Amino acid sequence: MDGNNLDPKGACPIMHGGNTGTGNSVTKWWPSALNLGILHQHGARTNPMDPDYNHRDAVKALDFNAVKADVEALLTESQEWWPADWGHYGGLMIRLAWHSAGSYRMGDGRGGAATGNIRFAPLNSWPDNASLDKARRLLWPVKKKYGNALSWADLIILSGTAAYESMGLKTFGFGFGREDVWAPEEDVNWGVEEEWLAPSEERYGNLDEPATMYNPLAAVHMGLIYVNPEGVNGQPDPARTALHVRETFARMAMNDEETAALTCGGHTVGKAHGAGAGDTIGDAPEGCPVHSQGFGWSNPGHEGKAANAFTSGIEGAWTQHPTKWDMGYFDYLFGYEWKLTKSPAGANQWEPVGMPEDKKPVNASDPSKRDMPMMTDADMAMKVDPIYNDICQKFRADPEYFADTFARAWFKLTHRDMGPKTNYYGPYVPAEDLIWQDPIPAGNTGYDVEAVKAKIADSGLTAAEMIATAWDSARTYRASDKRGGANGARIRLAPQKDWVANEPERLAKVLGILEPIAAETGASVADVIVLAGNVGLEQSLKAAGHDIAVPFAPGRGDATDDMTDHASFDVLEPLVDGFRNFQKEQYAVSMEELTLDKTQLLGLTAREMAILIGGMRVLGTNFGGTKHGVFTDREGQLTNDFFVNLTDMTYSWHPVEDGTYEIRNRKTGEVKWTATSVDLVLGSNSILRAYSEVYAQDDNADKFARDFVDAWTKVMDADRFDLVA
Incomplete structure (x- = not known):
């Protein structure tokens, strides 16, 4: 075979798009295939930093005043290749910062300036961002000088803030700490139009x-x-x-x-x-x-x-x-x-x-x-x-x-999508706490964790009640703008306490038992909610024959009504939660696609999504106690039964009129289990099935338990920015 015999029509010899893009891709040939691409981005393969690089440590060592001075100096150093209006680049840098931050939207927390995503398509080539590439080229000498510690995301916003100061405005402050991504953010839905500026x-x-x-x-x-x-x-x-x-x-x-x-x-x-x-x-x-x-x-x-x-x-x-x-x-x-x-x-x-x-x-x-x-x-x-x-x-x-x-x-x-003030660095961070920063007071770390666990275990709460409550408290987290999560225990405040997805009656019962334990022991309610979830999980692990301790880090605080911008929390309400098989109502988008979106916002991978769905089913934590997807005769024990039975060809799968499915014994026709599309997609999608097969293997029951604990802890600690070095 002649390796130089390229397509005579001049087509590129390299397939673009792979499994998730355009061209000869899976989604081209099978448009209804579940696209897991949003869970596979921004991994180690795209990041040029060393594996042990810690951006927070690097930022702390930055000479903040020197950086700002260099930015201020370049504002009035007009370049022949792109001269400054009136000899001052202030307007251009403000536009760069504004358009970097202005893509943020509250609905899903995506867009915004916190990742430096304006460096990549489509944002770098939007008609509205015309010639902002010149602004970044003007800033390059400063970025080059300070290297890794100065992210593009920080430099872009600093340039606009410094420009305002240079022109006479007393600014409110500035926080360093944004960390760059290294590829386009493909998870952002910018619209369905196929042309710029369409009607x-x-x-x-x-x-x-x-x-x-x-x-x-x-x-x-x-x-x-x-x-x-x-x-x-x-x-x-x-x-x-x-x-x-x-x-x-x-x-x-x-x-x-x-x-x-x-x-x-x-x-x-x-x-x-x-x-x-x-x-x-x-x-x-x-x-x-x-x-x-x-x-x-x-x-x-x-x-x-x-x-x-x-x-x-x-x-x-x-x-x-x-x-x-x-x-x-x-x-x-x-x-x-x-x-x-x-x-x-x-x-x-x-x-x-x-x-x-x-x-x-x-x-x-x-x-x-x-x-x-x-x-x-x-x-x-x-x-x-x-x-x-x-x-x-x-x-x-x-x-x-x-x-x-x-x-x-x-x-x-310019700071909305950075999350809490614990993510801000440098001498220009304002001391004032602002309600849109979702402030949370520091929590106590000096209480006896084991004593609190003992009181929780003796409280009479079931493992499923404790696990579901901890999950509901933590699942609001959005990695997109670092909002939500278990820290602050806002699940006990309006509007979260009344959300349908949080099962208000069950939530009130659990909080009525956990809040007195928190008051008695000196622990925060936020810590006790998470700790209760861990207690329930450890009970379920033990019942399944696993001796695994669930990690816990104390120190969460409790927010108050005065610290909570109630209206802005409405956007965090779960409309779909595939992990607990919940859907508030029918939507044009499938339940599994909306679950992918939530998985990405939680910062989870496709593998972690599969682990958590399979584990939450056998733990009996479905919304309203439904049995959809509970593929086990040992409900309440953390086993790998979900995956074992999902992949067992003893059964066949049949849709029913209400949008759910029946899992029947092939020989007898007996209905063994019921399911939703979120349950069955773990066996129908080839990538997710590969994960399901791993966890269904006879030698991986213990691995599944350990991996579930890791994924659970990741969700519980997603908003613990104080734990990051």
Whole structure:
């Protein structure tokens, strides 16, 4: 065989996509196949760091003041290959930081700045992120100098914060500690559209009702961070745009005042770029030729002049002094009437009526010229919408209040997905605790753990009750934005105590027994809930003949109502929990697909998902005590019976009308067990079946028990950032 005999049609000899991508992939040939790809990303194979590298240790050794000084210095060192507007890169760096953080959405906690994901597709090539590749190239010397300890994620947000300080704003603070990913985050659903900036109708049940945007989306178009600056679907209408601004920012956990502050403060500095025709601009970084080296959006008419740059197609500054933090935005917006016009690139924008020449901003490249300022449709929404107008008038009357409100909103925007303050490092971390950080007081570690376990064991609670309660407390954790989890014991507070998935009656019974034990022993309720789960698990292990201790680390604290932003916790409510065979109602997406999503948010692998599902079934922890998937005659014992019986060809599997399945004896037709699709997918999906076969083997009963304990402990400790070195 001639190894050089390539496809004569010129096809690439390498198959792209593998088992989970496009091209000749499993999901191409069998579209209904369960795609486990989101559980296989960001592993050791993509990470270039040494196996023993600890980013938290590295960050602690960083010279924070030196880093900040170097960032501040580069802001005014204009480069010929991408000159700075008015000699200051502040506006560009703010946009980089803003667009890095602005992809965050509260619905699933994904997106955001905490991983440096803007370095990769699709974000690095979104139309809304045009020319932000230049900002990163400008920052490269600083990243190169400080190396591993300074993540791209930290540097990007620091650059925007330092830019505001450089232009006169007193910022609220900054925390180092973000850790980079090394491949695209393929778990994020950015939308179903197949073209950039496709009409918004595809994202809404009804475009005139912004709240009908499909969850977990937050931006109005594929490829935008927030709203269309030209108006809804590019049609200017500030009053209508205001409604979409409100919904989009609400999905980022911002209220009206924070939204107005961010809009006005974000446009107090810098400018938009649309000096020429957009159809002459080159491809985005992911699509440009190899000799461009990922330097996208080539600008043929640039000629080394900042004023000739093209990004959004909108052209102009929002204020007279775009490199200074001042009240100029409000002076323009409310000091003039505005009329609709077009930018040189043909984009819809607004310009002031009757503005004197000496009130206009000077040209970004030539100080002898003055240019017409502009406003976007979103800016005009601040004037037209009565709620936003009232807020803006309050800001106008009190510049210090505006600056403080913006500084706090900027801090929230750029830190929201970092989780608790224990993940913040450096001398600029503000001392104030903020409710959106989900604060939790430090817990006690000095109590007698064994004495607490003894009281729990004598409490009369069943193992299943204790295990289910601990699981329900911990399963809210989201690795995406590091929210939720068992720490804080918020399961005993509204809204969690009333969630259907938490079986309020059972939960109240268990808490009524565990809370007095916590008060008597000095342990936190959070610790006692997890410890009770461990006690129940150890009882089940012992009943199955395993002598395995379940690890436990004391020190969780108990949050209070005052520390809990009740409304923002609604998004953590479990609608599906395949681990306890729970589904609140029928959804368009299958139960097993939603379970994959939850598994990824918990930070678990496909193997750990299989282990936990199989173990939780035989432990008898199904929601409502249903018997679906309980493939054992020894319920309550942690055996590998689920996998043994799932893979046993003695049985056959039959769908029934209610969406469940019957497992029947092939010879007699007797119904032995019932199941849901989540149970059976562990035998139908080839990857998951491979794991199931491992744990069904005669020699792996003990391995299964040990691996279950490891996976259980991982979930219980997922939010224990204080345990990480």
